[in-house]
Amino acid sequence: MGLGAALAGLRKGSVLLSTLVQRRMLVTLEISSKDHAYPWFLEWMAAHAQKQKALAAAGSRKLGIRLEQRLMRSHELSVDTMLKQHDNGSSEVQFSLVPGPGTHWIKYQGAWMQVKRERQSKIVDIARGTPFELVTLTTLSRDRVLFPKLLSEAREIATSGQEGKVVVYTAWNAEWKPFGPPRRKRELKSVVLGDGVSKRIEDDVKGFLKRGKWYAERGIPYRRGYLLHGPPGSGKTSFIQALAGNLSYNICLLNLSQRGMMDDKLNHLLMNVPPRSFVLLEDVDAAFNKRVQSSEDGYQSGVTLSGLLNALDGVASAEERIVFMTTNHVSRLDPALIRPGRIDVQELLDDASPTQARELFMRFYEGYSPIAGDDQSSVAPSEDVAKMAEQLENIVREEMDGHQRRVSMASLQGHFIRHDAHTAVQTCRDLFSTRVVS
Ligand SMILES: Nc1ncnc2c1ncn2[C@@H]1O[C@H](COP(=O)(O)OP(=O)(O)OP(=O)(O)O)[C@@H](O)[C@H]1O
Numbered sequence: 006m007g008l009g010a011a012l013a014g015l016r017k018g019s020v021l022l023s024t025l026v027q028r029r030m031l032v033t034l035e036i037s038s039k040d041h042a043y044p045w046f047l048e049w050m051a052a053h054a055q056k057q058k059a060l061a062a063a064g065s066r067k068l069g070i071r072l073e074q075r076l077m078r079s080h081e082l083s084v085d086t087m088l089k090q091h092d093n094g095s096s097e098v099q100f101s102l103v104p105g106p107g108t109h110w111i112k113y114q115g116a117w118m119q120v121k122r123e124r125q126s127k128i129v130d131i132a133r134g135t136p137f138e139l140v141t142l143t144t145l146s147r148d149r150v151l152f153p154k155l156l157s158e159a160r161e162i163a164t165s166g167q168e169g170k171v172v173v174y175t176a177w178n179a180e181w182k183p184f185g186p187p188r189r190k191r192e193l194k195s196v197v198l199g200d201g202v203s204k205r206i207e208d209d210v211k212g213f214l215k216r217g218k219w220y221a222e223r224g225i226p227y228r229r230g231y232l233l234h235g236p237p238g239s240g241k242t243s244f245i246q247a248l249a250g251n252l253s254y255n256i257c258l259l260n261l262s263q264r265g266m267m268d269d270k271l272n273h274l275l276m277n278v279p280p281r282s283f284v285l286l287e288d289v290d291a292a293f294n295k296r297v298q299s300s301e302d303g304y305q306s307g308v309t310l311s312g313l314l315n316a317l318d319g320v321a322s323a324e325e326r327i328v329f330m331t332t333n334h335v336s337r338l339d340p341a342l343i344r345p346g347r348i349d350v351q352e353l354l355d356d357a358s359p360t361q362a363r364e365l366f367m368r369f370y371e372g373y374s375p376i377a378g379d380d381q382s383s384v385a386p387s388e389d390v391a392k393m394a395e396q397l398e399n400i401v402r403e404e405m406d407g408h409q410r411r412v413s414m415a416s417l418q419g420h421f422i423r424h425d426a427h428t429a430v431q432t433c434r435d436l437f438s439t440r441v442v443s
Contacts, residue, residue: 029146030145030146031143031144031145031146032143032144032145032146032148032149032152033141033142033143034141034142034143034152035139035140035141035142036139036140036141036142037137037138037139037140038137038138038139039137042156042159042160043138043140044163045156045159045160045162045163046140046155046156046159047140048159048162048163049155049158049159049162049163050109050111050120052162053111053113105122106122106123106124106138107121107122108120108121109121109122113151113155114151114154116144116145116148116151117144117145118142118143118144118148118151119141119142119143119144120140120141120142121140121141121142121143122138122139122140123138123139123140123141124136124137124138125137125138125139142155169189169190170187170188170189170190170250171187171188171189171190171246171249171250171254171255171256172187172188172255172256173185173187173188173246173255173256173258174255174256174257174258174279174282175257175258175259175260176257176259176260176263176266176270176274178270179270179273179274180274180277181257181274181277181278181279184258188246188250189250190247190250190251191243191246191247191250192247193207193244193247193248193251194368195247195368196240196243196244196247197240197361197364197365197368197414198240198244198354198361199353199354199355199358199361200358200360202352202353202354203244205350205352206231206233206244206248206350206352207248207251209229209231209349209350210229210231210248210252210327211252213229213325213327214252214325217325226326227324227325227326228325228326228327228328229325229326229327229328229349229350230317230327230328230329230330230346230347230348230349230350231327231328231329231330231348231349231350231351231352232329232330232331232332232335232338232343232348232350232351232352233245233329233330233331233351233352233354234331234332234333234334234335234351234352234353234354235333235353235354235355235356236333236355236356236411236413236440237333237413237415238413238414238415238416239354239355239356239413239414239415240354240414240415241331241354242285242287242331244354245283245285245329245331248283249283253281254281254282254283254327255279255281255282255283256282256283256285257274257278257279257282257283257284257285258285258287259271259274259275259284259285259286259287260287261286261289261291261292261293261308261313262291262292262308265307266307266308267307267308267312268307268308268309268312268313268315268316271308271312271313271316272312272315272316272319274316275316275317275319276319278326280324283327283328283329284326284327284328284329285328285329285330285331286328286329286330286331287330287331288331288332288333289330289331289332289338289342290332290333290334290335290337290338292308292313293308293309293310293339310339310341310342313342314341314342314347317347318347330342330343330348335351335353356411356412356413356414356440357401357411357412357413357414357417358401358405359398359399359401359402359405360398361414362397362398362401362412362417363394363395363397363398363401365414365417365418365421366390366393366394366397366417366421366426366429366430367390367391367394369418369421369426370390370393370394370421370426370429371387371390371391389426390426393426393427393430396430397429397430397433400430400433400434404434404437408437408439409439410437410438410439410440411437411438411439411440412433412436412437412438416436417433417436420432420433420436
């Protein structure tokens, strides 16, 4: 009995001692799958494992590296799929093996850390529809300073591919997810709009971004809405993307007619827009007068106008919120949707005006051979390009004023891509058509 009591006491003592040691000497960091840092950390782990593997393969004699390799290899891995885009525009899918659930050991800047990845199958992250996960990092107290370092390294790795690019997010369940690889920024000047339109919008957005304090002092929600309307192919989307890139913003693309989109989901999405992002609602007129809901194909566009209005009004955030809407048919929009406070700036982006056509032409052919092919002898001097641009300008004017026929900027762009400068001007009349403007 005495021995039993002594053993029990010893066991209790050792548990107490280990708890004390843990409390005093160890420090733990938890990263839940709800946190932005979660995917960054997993990516960092994958990169770290790759690095150590390469070192071990190169015959590193360091015991730490080989030991770490052993400890990491002994566990299940899970796959993380990424789409990478190269500078030449091609893209490839890359799979990285990230540490799966279980316990791993890593050595970071000389300090050993225990990494525990746990998946809780009973708790589901509603926004993602995936099981809730938790990563716990444990290291010695004296090495706690390494946590912020490690996390910022992880963030840098994760965002390095995005620098100088625009990330387009789309709604995935009730969460924003990057859609495809980050896109290269487009020069704002490359979207040729009517007189002063581009500058007016750009100045307004910039002015708005500077007035955070002004809004706060007056208790006005810090948000601004823009409506770009006009015929298809007039540059609405391209301009918004170029502007976002210019201001180092990303874009959250919201399709209101998306399958499964409901008022509550929309509300949640608008409340959780990633920082420094424009919200872009495209073809906003189409969302409410789309197909009749049919139970046969299960199609349900559950967003109601009042749901959208509430979601837009409810967007309360300490950060600025910039919402862009586009439509081809402004007359079909409910006045409530575009009243000041919801839409503060409206601009028409129209079919090509004579000067827009000339400017686009110059952007395409100035400095380049206006004749297709490599035959340098046929390169027209730039005054010829300017003359041809003037010719095009006159044709556009004539077609518009004389025949009420118009051409979109997108068709002109397509035409210029296909033809050399000379042919482009000669054959451009075929592009014009009579349009009913709404
Ligand atoms: N004003 C413009 N200046 C330069 N390029 C333009 C312009 N308008 C359209 N384009 C070109 O045409 C293509 C389509 O443009 P975009 O998608 O921006 O038009 P949109 O007005 O948003 O059309 P939609 O109403 O159909 O969504 C793009 O490749 C873009 O480069």
